[in-house]
Amino acid sequence: xxxxxxxxxxxxxxxxxxxxxxxxxxxxxxxxxxxxxxxxxxxxxxxxxxxxxxxxxxxxxxxxxxxxxxxxxxxxxxxxxxxxxxxxxxxxxxxxxxxxxxxxxxxxxxxxxxxxxxxxxxxxxxxxxxxxxxxxxxxxxxxxxxxxxxxxxxxxxxxxxxxxxxxxxxxxxxxxxxxxxxxxxxxxxxxxxxxxxxxxxxxxxxxxxxxxxxxxxxxxxxxxxxxxxxxxxxxxxxxxxxxxxxxxxxxxxxxxxxxxxxxxxxxxxxxxxxxxxxxxxxxxxxxxxxxxxxxxxxxxxxxxxxxxxxxxxxxxxxxxx
Amino acid sequence: xxxxxxxxxxxxxxxxxxxxxxxxxxxxxxxxxxxxxxxxxxxxxxxxxxxxxxxxxxxxxxxxxxxxxxxxxxxxxxxxxxxxxxxxxxxxxxxxxxxxxxxxxxxxxxxxxxxxxxxxxxxxxxxxxxxxxxxxxxxxxxxxxxxxxxxxxxxxxxxxxxxxxxxxxxxxxxxxxxxxxxxxxxxxxxxxxxxxxxxxxxxxxxxxxxxxxxxxxxxxxxxxxxxxxxxxxxxxxxxxxxxxxxxxxxxxxxxxxxxxxxxxxxxxxxxxxxxxxxxxxxxxxxxxxxxxxxxxxxxxxxxxxxxxxxxxxxxxxxxxx
Numbered sequence: 001x002x003x004x005x006x007x008x009x010x011x012x013x014x015x016x017x018x019x020x021x022x023x024x025x026x027x028x029x030x031x032x033x034x035x036x037x038x039x040x041x042x043x044x045x046x047x048x049x050x051x052x053x054x055x056x057x058x059x060x061x062x063x064x065x066x067x068x069x070x071x072x073x074x075x076x077x078x079x080x081x082x083x084x085x086x087x088x089x090x091x092x093x094x095x096x097x098x099x100x101x102x103x104x105x106x107x108x109x110x111x112x113x114x115x116x117x118x119x120x121x122x123x124x125x126x127x128x129x130x131x132x133x134x135x136x137x138x139x140x141x142x143x144x145x146x147x148x149x150x151x152x153x154x155x156x157x158x159x160x161x162x163x164x165x166x167x168x169x170x171x172x173x174x175x176x177x178x179x180x181x182x183x184x185x186x187x188x189x190x191x192x193x194x195x196x197x198x199x200x201x202x203x204x205x206x207x208x209x210x211x212x213x214x215x216x217x218x219x220x221x222x223x224x225x226x227x228x229x230x231x232x233x234x235x236x237x238x239x240x241x242x243x244x245x246x247x248x249x250x251x252x253x254x255x256x257x258x259x260x261x262x263x264x265x266x267x268x269x270x271x272x273x274x275x276x277x278x279x280x281x282x283x284x285x286x287x288x289x290x291x292x293x294x295x296x297x298x299x300x301x302x303x304x305x306x307x308x309x310x311x312x313x314x315x316x317x318x319x320x321x
Numbered sequence: 322x323x324x325x326x327x328x329x330x331x332x333x334x335x336x337x338x339x340x341x342x343x344x345x346x347x348x349x350x351x352x353x354x355x356x357x358x359x360x361x362x363x364x365x366x367x368x369x370x371x372x373x374x375x376x377x378x379x380x381x382x383x384x385x386x387x388x389x390x391x392x393x394x395x396x397x398x399x400x401x402x403x404x405x406x407x408x409x410x411x412x413x414x415x416x417x418x419x420x421x422x423x424x425x426x427x428x429x430x431x432x433x434x435x436x437x438x439x440x441x442x443x444x445x446x447x448x449x450x451x452x453x454x455x456x457x458x459x460x461x462x463x464x465x466x467x468x469x470x471x472x473x474x475x476x477x478x479x480x481x482x483x484x485x486x487x488x489x490x491x492x493x494x495x496x497x498x499x500x501x502x503x504x505x506x507x508x509x510x511x512x513x514x515x516x517x518x519x520x521x522x523x524x525x526x527x528x529x530x531x532x533x534x535x536x537x538x539x540x541x542x543x544x545x546x547x548x549x550x551x552x553x554x555x556x557x558x559x560x561x562x563x564x565x566x567x568x569x570x571x572x573x574x575x576x577x578x579x580x581x582x583x584x585x586x587x588x589x590x591x592x593x594x595x596x597x598x599x600x601x602x603x604x605x606x607x608x609x610x611x612x613x614x615x616x617x618x619x620x621x622x623x624x625x626x627x628x629x630x631x632x633x634x635x636x637x638x639x640x641x642x
Binding site: 009012015096097099100101103104105107108110111113114116117119120121122123124125126127128129130131133134135136137138139140157158160161162163262267268269270271277283284285286287288291292293294296 | 330333336417418420421422424425426428429431432434435437438440441442443444445446447448449450451452454455456457458459460461478479481482483484582583588589590591592598604605606607608609612613614615617
């Protein structure tokens, strides 16, 4: 097979891929912008393209047999540009990484290790057993998971080990069980928003979820509650979130997925047109939550498995179109 | 009953205690140093003393019916100073707090949220999906628990939810099971020290555990491994630990329990006679890991329960002498 990894994101999945997929394949990496005619030719000759963006700016594809996102989100892939019947597959394997990010961010709100370390180095025993500096336990709180797919389930199992109560709001019904204490569907989103001390958004970005968490939903939150976004930025209304934080109407936000990203022309943009960086009740990280060596490996295994299946005319896994 | 909370540590457990223990008791708080004759009289008249220090400097006790530590550690309580047969009881309830501290400290080694936040506020997307900045997952590692009492078990259940491998070294045999992958007894301490990426010491300080983790045990650790002390400082040999860190022979240390503590004469001591504060591979916190509002409440419930049992001539719980 001719396997093309298209773009900078996909390039992350090349190292070590040859050993996983086995012999007999041509593997090439191409840049996001296909300027050279040799790059265009290689792109159009591919049997398999691994990438996260397929739009009308790219050369037309006629020979492709499989388009594989090395990611869960396929919002920048237009399947109508593929020959009829071409499968589009995606990958998970980021859920454990994201769950570690979420638990770290939440625990840091309770256990002030960095500040305690800075102080004790100066001989300041500030946090040493005094009622005034006692903390509360994360485990005493409730976590609310907006979206209960791979990510939500991975967070729930860790939250439960800490003794947390878990509420869920999902498009399809989720029965209460060992990981879920209370469950809502989307028609009860505002009740869900009021149900927890930390709301974790892991929804994908599709037309129906744009601005899904708006001013009214944020207003329904507990006044001390946190909101975390590890799904996609635009699922939370940008202005409503900023205003609620600036007015201290919620406890704070931990935002990993944003409204503006680096581009070829600007490598260091602010992640929003609004001044989140001037707020003291937000933690801002650069869409890093899912990026671990283990995530890369798990996704490489999925892509390699599908290429083996394609070569053997077996049914593919993780097909989304 | 006349209930005396003796000293600053015990004073933390007074607020709210009256409602827990019920009516019909006199509750008083006394300072660590009993100078006033009224304080000495109140101390000697107590039916129950709640405290963590009983030594020959204190007035003799003849009427006491129960000495209750509001703590697990009873290393500063000399039961030979009590009338024969006086029960000494202790408390737990700190294990969930300490487990949250340990998981926070370990996760921070993997998920650099504070640094990512500082950078993104400046428009620096450093941690945004590039192979050079990929992190590893905590869940891929092995945690080694030196001591498998309340604290060790609370850590194990959380570590397992993250997918970690768990090894244990304990005075008594611990059978492998859902929380434990591999188990050692004290005679195989060095093999245990080599078995994990993070060694968590939660042993009490008794004569046999002083310096239990010495130079040879630290030398057996993996060169990248961390050591955490949430038990008692002197269980890890002070000089051996400092030398291994200064020489970068291990990956680092997270130290919450120390060799020197604040005293009446010095409220801001360095926590060791050695310069841990000058090392960049140690996280230093002031014996804070167990101190949460929830811990206080759980211990108050234990003390109140034992006072009810004492009044009703029922067997006490958590008796250690």
